[in-house]
Amino acid sequence: xxxxxxxxxxxxxxxxxxxxxxxxxxxxxxxxxxxxxxxxxxxxxxxxxxxxxxxxxxxxxxxxxxxxxxxxxxxxxxxxxxxxxxxxxxxxxxxxxxxxxxxxxxxxxxxxxxxxxxxxxxxxxxxxxxxxxxxxxxxxxxxxxxxxxxxxxxxxxxxxxxxxxxxxxxxxxxxxxxxxxxxxxxxxxxxxxxxxxxxxxxxxxxxxxx
Numbered sequence: 182x183x184x185x186x187x188x189x190x191x192x193x194x195x196x197x198x199x200x201x202x203x204x205x206x207x208x209x210x211x212x213x214x215x216x217x218x219x220x221x222x223x224x225x226x227x228x229x230x231x232x233x234x235x236x237x238x239x240x241x242x243x244x245x246x247x248x249x250x251x252x253x254x255x256x257x258x259x260x261x262x263x264x265x266x267x268x269x270x271x272x273x274x275x276x277x278x279x280x281x282x283x284x285x286x287x288x289x290x291x292x293x294x295x296x297x298x299x300x301x302x303x304x305x306x307x308x309x310x311x312x313x314x315x316x317x318x319x320x321x322x323x324x325x326x327x328x329x330x331x332x333x334x335x336x337x338x339x340x341x342x343x344x345x346x347x348x349x350x351x352x353x354x355x356x357x358x359x360x361x362x363x364x365x366x367x368x369x370x371x372x373x374x375x376x377x378x379x380x381x382x383x384x385x386x387x388x389x390x391x
Contacts, residue, residue: 182276182391183220183258183267184368185212186359187352195351201242201273201281202251204351208271209256219260219267226262233257233266236390239279243287248308255390268391272358276391278372280317282358283346285370288314289321290343317370324369328361 183189191211195204215228235254242249255274259266273282280288288307290296292314297303304311325342326334346354361369 182270183217184359184362185209185269185271186362187355188359189213189217199283199287199347200244201283202240202244202249202253204273205240205251205253205271205281208273209269212269214258219263219265221260221263221265221267224260224263224265226260229261230258231261233259236268238390240274240281241279241284242281243284243307248284257390270391272355272368274391276368276371278370282354282370285317285321286343286346289318290340290347292318293340293343320370320372324361327365328357328369 185208189212190208191213193207193211195207214230217230218227219225219229235256237252238255240251240253242251256269257266258269270276275282275285278285284307288303288309291306292300292303297306300311300314304314307314322339325337325339329337329342358369
């Protein structure tokens with residue numbers, strides 16, 4: 182996959198930073214394809230792409246205090262140099278998960294800040310199971326440690342960390358997500374392809390669309 186961070190996009194205005202569906206459209210429409218480096222490790226090519234079709238995936242967002250379900254078309258491209266294919270994914274998409282980035286951030290923030298009286302009420306509000314909530318929480322705590330490092334993670338509360346993403350600028354969030362991706366070789370909160378599987382996935386084309 183190729184992540185479409187702001188450094189790989191033409192300049193565009195972000196008006197509603199937590200509307201992940203709108204952000205998806207903006208990132209997708211403003212990609213600088215002629216400057217886009219290949220996502221396959223070791224391939225030095227950039228901008229040498231041909232279209233390789235699209236696929237449809239779910240994007241479950243949380244905006245205006247309600248769950249919104251969208252279907253989005255994800256473009257795929259083939260690199261003319263290494264012949265690997267890549268899905269083009271903005272940072273608001275979490276690979277191998279239907280939930281958008283701000284959906285997960287909002288869910289976890291409401292959970293940690295005890296916005297709802299009990300877990301069942303929170304789960305009903307976000308229309309997810311309790312087991313899914315706890316699975317997302319475990320993944321978040323692992324990736325928080327990976328993003329901050331052991332020392333900073335120990336002195337930074339989860340609520341403070343999430344608040345920065347909730348109320349900070351999308352530009353800052355994009356920068357932090359890109360740094361994590363470049364450092365770890367996997368996306369923040371990535372659901373299926375965890376870091377321990379990174380080397381296996383580098384050796385061949387992906388089996389399923391992220």
